Amino acid sequence: MYTEPLQNATLWLERGLNKLFSQKYNPFYYHGALPNFFIWALFISGLLLFAYYQPTLATAYASVRYITYELPFGNLFRSIHRYASDGMMIFVILHMFRVWFTDRYREYRIVPWVTGVVLLIITFIVGLSGYLLIWDQEAVTLANMTFNLVGKTPFVGAALAEALMAGKMITDYTLTRMMFLHLGIPLFMMFMLWLHYLRITRPVSEPPLALVVMLSGVLFLFSAAFPVELGVLTNMSDPAAAPLLTAVSPNVYFDLLYAWPQYLAAHNVAPLLVVLLVIAVPVGLLILPYLQKKALRDQFAVVTRENCTGCSLCYNDCPYEAIEMVDRGNDGTRFKRLAVVDPGRCANCGLCVGACAFKAIEIPRRDTNNVLAEIEAALTVS
Amino acid sequence: MTTENPKLIGLVCERSVDFKGHLDDEGNMLDHPSVKIIRVPCSGQIQPVMLETALKNGANGTFALGCRMGDCHYREGNKFCRDRLIGKRMPKLKPSVDKRRVQGYWLSAVEYDKLSELVGQFVEDCKSLPAPEVKSTAKAAK
Numbered sequence: 001m002y003t004e005p006l007q008n009a010t011l012w013l014e015r016g017l018n019k020l021f022s023q024k025y026n027p028f029y030y031h032g033a034l035p036n037f038f039i040w041a042l043f044i045s046g047l048l049l050f051a052y053y054q055p056t057l058a059t060a061y062a063s064v065r066y067i068t069y070e071l072p073f074g075n076l077f078r079s080i081h082r083y084a085s086d087g088m089m090i091f092v093i094l095h096m097f098r099v100w101f102t103d104r105y106r107e108y109r110i111v112p113w114v115t116g117v118v119l120l121i122i123t124f125i126v127g128l129s130g131y132l133l134i135w136d137q138e139a140v141t142l143a144n145m146t147f148n149l150v151g152k153t154p155f156v157g158a159a160l161a162e163a164l165m166a167g168k169m170i171t172d173y174t175l176t177r178m179m180f181l182h183l184g185i186p187l188f189m190m191f192m193l194w195l196h197y198l199r200i201t202r203p204v205s206e207p208p209l210a211l212v213v214m215l216s217g218v219l220f221l222f223s224a225a226f227p228v229e230l231g232v233l234t235n236m237s238d239p240a241a242a243p244l245l246t247a248v249s250p251n252v253y254f255d256l257l258y259a260w261p262q263y264l265a266a267h268n269v270a271p272l273l274v275v276l277l278v279i280a281v282p283v284g285l286l287i288l289p290y291l292q293k294k295a296l297r298d299q300f301a302v303v304t305r306e307n308c309t310g311c312s313l314c315y316n317d318c319p320y321e322a323i324e325m326v327d328r329g330n331d332g333t334r335f336k337r338l339a340v341v342d343p344g345r346c347a348n349c350g351l352c353v354g355a356c357a358f359k360a361i362e363i364p365r366r367d368t369n370n371v372l373a374e375i376e377a378a379l380t381v382s
Numbered sequence: 383m384t385t386e387n388p389k390l391i392g393l394v395c396e397r398s399v400d401f402k403g404h405l406d407d408e409g410n411m412l413d414h415p416s417v418k419i420i421r422v423p424c425s426g427q428i429q430p431v432m433l434e435t436a437l438k439n440g441a442n443g444t445f446a447l448g449c450r451m452g453d454c455h456y457r458e459g460n461k462f463c464r465d466r467l468i469g470k471r472m473p474k475l476k477p478s479v480d481k482r483r484v485q486g487y488w489l490s491a492v493e494y495d496k497l498s499e500l501v502g503q504f505v506e507d508c509k510s511l512p513a514p515e516v517k518s519t520a521k522a523a524k
Contacts, residue, residue, distance in 0.1 A: 007491070008491065008492055011490045011491055011492045012492050014450070014453070014490065015490065015492060015493060018450070023450055023451055023452065023488075024451075024452075026452065028453075029450075029451075029452030029453055030452075102455070103455075104455065200457070202457075202458065313472055313473070317426075317458075317462055319456055319457040319458050319459075320457075347456055348423070349423060349424045349426065349427070349455075349456035349459065350422065350423045350424050350426060350427030350456075350459075351424060351426035351427065351456055351458065351459050351462065353427045353429070354424075354425075354426045354427045354428055354429050354459070354462060354463065354466070355426075355462070355472070355473070356429070356473075357429075357431075357472070357473035363423070363427070365423060366422055366423055366427065368429065368432075371393075371420060371422060371432055372431075372432060372435050374420050375391055375420060375432065375435050375436045375439065375441075376435065376439050378389075378391060378409075378418040378420070379389065379391070379436070379439040379440045379441055380439070
């Protein structure tokens with residue numbers, strides 16, 4: 001399978017990181033939890049920026065300049081907000097690649113994968129709208145090109161661009177709309193995160209405290225040592241006259257992640273092609289799980305009713321919420337409950353087998369009796 | 383009293399250490415021929431009774447092998463297995479089991495060299511332990 005070399009590469013990388021961080025604090029083992037840390041950092045630092053930001057064409061740039069150069073600690077908060085957003089992007093993408101490379105993205109994990117793709121789109125929208133809010137020359141250029149590109153989308157382009165701009169052209173309302181996207185869409189993100197965790201019994205949603213403290217320190221010191229600068233605004237009156245984004249300016253390190261479509265468009269790639277490329281990314285990610293052959297062939301754990309005592313050990317241990325304890329009715333036993341497996345959720349992993357002390361649950365691909373027989377056979381021969 | 387050639391049983395998660403090219407036809411390790419490897423889909427499937435069965439039938443030692451802590455493919459299998467071995471999770475290993483004969487290793491697919499070293503150490507340790515008494519001879523002879 002094509003993922004095997006990718007998985008081994010990941011494991012070699014982690015082997016090295018284990019030596020550096022120790023197994024307990026290896027950030028690769030918290031790749032899903034670390035974006036949550038950045039969400040908190042972004043929320044807290046964003047609150048202050050929200051208090052001082054003014055979403056109008058005439059004052060947006062000035063208010064950001066006030067935050068950056070005059071408000072006490074304003075630039076520290078702005079820098080934290082900025083670097084935390086970069087950290088979020090990095091770890092969200094790392095999370096995506098790791099679950100892909102280690103084959104944890106399909107079959108019984110399809111719900112987390114699909115909601116993850118939606119979350120990725122949301123993250124990009126939040127990032128882009130946040131960037132536009134600054135309304136310096138780069139933001140103005142990016143805004144123009146983004147709205148132009150969106151307008152080139154087949155069928156829905158014009159309506160979509162109008163919805164984004166809150167009108168047929170860039171006005172004060174455009175910035176208000178961006179502000180809504182930047183603050184409102186993260187609320188939708190919380191809902192998607194709930195769906196993301198829905199089928200996971202004990203999601204690792206927060207990194208260990210030591211890692212949080214370390215990351216907070218790094219974020220704080222980095223922001224203090226390298227405060228972000230504010231770009232210039234050359235042509236406030238006529239945003240449409242802004243120059244094209246032909247070169248990557250030195251302070252768009254990670255911005256290329258969402259500026260690449262505009263960059264392509266500026267280099268004479270047909271707008272329709274660029275739009276299709278943008279759409280192809282999430283669509284490709286959604287198709288990805290179906291490109292591989294099913295590994296489990298629709299097998300799932302089987303409960304032996306006569307042996308089940310209704311003790312809930314398998315129910316407690318199942319990591320995918322696939323076991324339910326139901327009322328077993330009056331079936332002649334003295335037990336009240338019975339474990340029932342939901343085939344759609346079962347990962348066929350055997351964790352329930354390990355939890356069962358009564359030989360009441362088995363996975364078809366590895367029967368406990370076979371394992372015991374193999375152990376006995378191995379010892380009888382010698 | 384010592385044991386010359388201790389027999390070990392390893393219950394191994396399919397996704398942890400990759401044994402490709404390290405096993406003979408019988409499933410014994412080439413580096414340590416007295417160590418028999420038995421595979422299960424996840425270390426979380428290993429019941430304490432499996433390890434107890436191995437010891438009861440005359441194994442000098444037995445170990446569970448899972449992925450790195452934090453990296454279980456099925457999220458929590460290795461953690462549960464470890465907790466059962468150290469008696470923190472039901473079903474537990476029986477208190478009467480000689481803990482010197484039970485080990486748990488947690489290594490990823492690319493760490494065969496490390497496992498071989500650890501198992502070699504375990505084999506050496508088992509040599510200094512007395513030969514186990516086979517409790518269920520009747521069953522083994524069947």
